[in-house]
Amino acid sequence: MILDASDLPDFRPAANQGENAALYELENQALDPDGLVLAAMRARAPWRGRTLVDLGCGSGYWLTRYAGEAGRVIGVEPDPRLLPLAAQRDPRVQVLRGSAEHIPLPDASVDVIHARFAYFFPPGCEAGLAEAMRVVRPGGTLIVIDNDLHHGEFATLLRASPWAAAQGGGSLADAWWAERGADRQTVHSEWRFTRRDDLEAVLRMEFPADLADPWLAAHPESLGLSYRYVLFAVDKAAW
Numbered sequence: 761m762i763l764d765a766s767d768l769p770d771f772r773p774a775a776n777q778g779e780n781a782a783l784y785e786l787e788n789q790a791l792d793p794d795g796l797v798l799a800a801m802r803a804r805a806p807w808r809g810r811t812l813v814d815l816g817c818g819s820g821y822w823l824t825r826y827a828g829e830a831g832r833v834i835g836v837e838p839d840p841r842l843l844p845l846a847a848q849r850d851p852r853v854q855v856l857r858g859s860a861e862h863i864p865l866p867d868a869s870v871d872v873i874h875a876r877f878a879y880f881f882p883p884g885c886e887a888g889l890a891e892a893m894r895v896v897r898p899g900g901t902l903i904v905i906d907n908d909l910h911h912g913e914f915a916t917l918l919r920a921s922p923w924a925a926a927q928g929g930g931s932l933a934d935a936w937w938a939e940r941g942a943d944r945q946t947v948h949s950e951w952r953f954t955r956r957d958d959l960e961a962v963l964r965m966e967f968p969a970d971l972a973d974p975w976l977a978a979h980p981e982s983l984g985l986s987y988r989y990v991l992f993a994v995d996k997a998a999w
């Protein structure tokens with residue numbers, strides 16, 4: 761499929777979910793099995809009865825988790841391969857084509873925006889942050905879910921990966937968000953798979969073979985790994 765998104769120039773196809781939505785579904789199912797990340801997100805910016813946008817919602821895995829509680833749930837996604845999957849996910853949610861810098865919603869119309877591993881990989885995210893703050897109501901909040909690069913087995917792999925080098929080892933993102941008034945909290949969690957084959961396939965999707973294979977060889981019985989998440993939150997009031 762040709763990924764024509766010339767009207768969404770900030771669209772960067774996701775190498776993991778964009779190329780292999782079924783495998784990324786297994787990753788989503790395995791991550792944070794006790795719901796600690798969701799609990800921290802809910803405590804920081806409750807969505808009961810409110811309007812929630814999942815920005816860069818991918819195939820829409822998380823939309824369903826919000827739908828029973830939020831007043832209205834909207835997924836926004838630029839990838840034409842993932843949009844139809846998200847749109848079919850749950851009749852209670854609405855899915856729109858758009859991107860962080862082009863959110864197809866009116867000013868001050870949303871209470872909570874979540875961006876989970878989507879777009880906000882600083883630096884260079886000023887336009888998306890301004891656009892998110894445009895659609896958030898006074899009193900509303902943007903929460904960005906990212907990887908912590910300092911603690912846990914996943915972070916050890918990430919620090920050795922080409923991706924982390926491009927991100928300045930995490931300190932660059934921390935400084936970028938701090939300069940913009942975001943607060944930062946971490947959540948100690950894990951990946952927990954039920955099948956070893958799934959862990960191996962997901963790890964090999966996320967990391968080059970020279971990182972994934974030695975880790976798997978050194979942990980032959982593992983069905984998961986420790987994983988620390990970081991949440992950056994920006995309130996409209998502080999903006």
Ligand SMILES: C[S@@+](CC[C@H](N)C(=O)[O-])C[C@H]1O[C@@H](n2cnc3c(N)ncnc32)[C@H](O)[C@@H]1O
Pocket residue numbers: 770771772773774776777778788815816817818819820821822837838839842858859860861875876877878879
């Ligand atoms: C790693 S996937 C995560 C998807 C989803 N948030 C999840 O956790 O299942 C990253 C997502 O960001 C989307 N994306 C890429 N560029 C974007 C942009 N400029 N604005 C918003 N989302 C974007 C990708 O198409 C993909 O769906």
